[in-house]
Amino acid sequence: MLKKRDIPRHRRLYEILRKHIVDRVYNEGDLLPSENELCRLYGMTRPTVRQSLAGLAADGYIIKHQGKGSIVHYLPREIGILSVSGTTTAVGDRNLKTKIIVKPVLITWPGDFMFPLNDLERESGCIYMERLRLLDGVPIFYDITYIANINLPRITSRQFEDRSLFRILREHYQIEIKGGEQRIKAINATPKINRFLKMKRGEPVLHLERKMETGTAGLHLYSSIFCNTAKYSIYGRF
Amino acid sequence: MLKKRDIPRHRRLYEILRKHIVDRVYNEGDLLPSENELCRLYGMTRPTVRQSLAGLAADGYIIKHQGKGSIVHYLPREIGILSVSGTTTAVGDRNLKTKIIVKPVLITWPGDFMFPLNDLERESGCIYMERLRLLDGVPIFYDITYIANINLPRITSRQFEDRSLFRILREHYQIEIKGGEQRIKAINATPKINRFLKMKRGEPVLHLERKMETGTAGLHLYSSIFCNTAKYSIYGRF
DNA sequence: AATTTTTACTTGTTAATACAAGTTGAATCA
DNA sequence: TGATTCAACTTGTATTAACAAGTAAAAATT
Known part of the structure; x- marks a missing residue:
């Protein structure tokens, strides 16, 4: 620590x-x-x-x-790494849940990754994880996370819970997650995404692709997040 | 000035x-x-x-x-007040166009406005304007703008062009637009939005609701923007 | 009682200074 | 020739100081 x-x-x-x-x-x-x-x-x-x-x-x-x-000024509450409009931080965590769909596992980087990778990242392999976030029992985010396997020993055997990826990175690996950049679009979801988010075919899904800086130069945390924004918008500042 | x-x-x-x-x-x-x-x-x-x-x-x-x-670090180019992924600032403005759908007009505030208004804003009436932004002849943004009619004499009779709202506010009214907050969601568009953005029924649309600070305390610029993100994502930092 | 002036706060801007910690390339050594 | 050390840069952190500009409330004036 x-x-x-x-x-x-x-x-x-x-x-x-x-x-x-x-x-x-x-x-x-x-x-x-x-x-x-x-x-x-x-x-x-x-x-x-x-x-x-x-x-x-x-x-x-x-x-x-x-x-x-x-x-x-009060801000909407954060769920995972996103702020959700229509909520407040006062509510507490009682109605929040995270399901691990794919535990952190070491893979090779997907061939056509959403952001350019630097040489060190590309050569180090990728830690990959999928999670589902639920609010009041309703899935609202399907979150796919990637980070290069740089100085992250035994990370695939650790336990994960709500928001704990950041904490584990900070406490065990001294990696601080900062801000970054994102791309946003509205898509029609694949059946898989519809299934995870419990949405009907034809309902639109928000897709965010994020590249987050860390305190370690050259190391980034990448996320691809599919959001059901029917009930809660995503809140942000610009 | x-x-x-x-x-x-x-x-x-x-x-x-x-x-x-x-x-x-x-x-x-x-x-x-x-x-x-x-x-x-x-x-x-x-x-x-x-x-x-x-x-x-x-x-x-x-x-x-x-x-x-x-x-x-080069950033994606800005079109109106949004940064568009897949573009660069080097391209220049040649393939950008703005169509004024509704010229600035004084209206009363919509009853259920997307952001809370302060008393001064509510009492001052609303300047309302609709624009369509096109890239390479393709409409990508349908932008509805609201600002309180506070110290904005003759604004409804001014000429507007690309990005000129900010310039007119700055040069003629000493109003500087700053950052602010936004809400983001994916929606199925109304037929009207589909018509403006030339999209097919069932294609998803990105909807941004923005509240921008100005250098004048208590005065905000509000935008509701519908985006066709099929070809170009919206880029942002967080 | 209402208005104006003054005072005492607030944040905003700018300068000067010193040292810590990180990076790079030159110099030195084995 | 390769490795190590050192010097000279870089950004990061923090202090001290002074004045500008905005706000609010108390005090003074009408």
Whole structure:
């Protein structure tokens, strides 16, 4: 596990404040403590505090208003790596489930992979996994994940649960998942996808292809996600 | 028009470097001048330069690599306010067209608007406009735009062209469009949407609902966009 | 009681400085 | 000739400082 002292201070404050917002220490519309107050509270200087707040603003947790303060903004909850509109983080995890359809397994990269791979990734083989996410018992995401087999010993024998891929990568392999890029389209699903998502033929499916940076240069996490957006839209910022 | 001196220096450097990247002064994979070189070139200090570069990194134009440099990354081209995968900014605008379906007109807000409106927006009436975007003669976006009628005199009598809504807002009304939030879903289109996008019944359509911040507090630009993603995906960063 | 002015906050911008950690290529050594 | 070490770069983190511009509430004025 990463030592606490290895995390930069601006990042640590970011996480503290993010958690306060997500845990509803503040209400929507409240003002966060001012920059000067946060300096005093956390023993940091204003540029460091401002870097944390800039990150929170970029990610949509707060809206900064010059002369007034930083206004708290609630975001739709995250399910796996996607934010789902029509939900709130207050609901908790009770009605969330993840089914592992294909446990992590080592394969060769598909011949026509959705994103270009660098040489190291291509040569290292691919860890492949399929999961289904359910909300209130209804499957909403069919998530296929790929990552190069670089310094990931015994990953195929580990247990996986909700959102645990990120945690396992972080805690056991010191791999931090960051943002990245995505391609989005609406498709008619294959029968297989319809079966997993329990949708009728002809119902449209949202298809996301994502390439996520990691803290390890040259190593990316790739996902192909099929979404049933009939009831819940996908939420994002741009 | 905003005076040049009113734009913060970090923002100006951001725009200079962004334009250099988009205009292909640098090739994909090239290194930008180092932070220290940019300080010397533009007469700024390192924190200011770093703020510009942080913005470029956040928007996907560069990838910063500690100890190495800032690596140039080409992004898919933008058509209206969306980035379209499978295109590059080098193509130019020759095969792009915009058709105005409904000229900007003052209406009352639809009763069940897609985003909550604040009191000022609700009371000010709504400027409404519909456009169709075509690439190579093929309609790919059907874009419906709403903005509150706040300090927008004579906007309904102005001429609109490609991407000109942002320019008119900026140049004539000093309104700067920023990022915001969006909801995404896959839908079966109504016959009207099918007709505009020249799609067959049963072909799926991507539907984006966007709320964009502006530099004017409390004023937002709203868009409902229907996309034909059969040939071109929508590209985004997260 | 209403309006205006002032004060004390807030965030935004910019500069200067120092050291940490990562990368690359030249120099040195075996 | 290949391996190792070192120097000179790069970006990353953090502090200190000063002033600009926006907001809200208290105080003063009418």
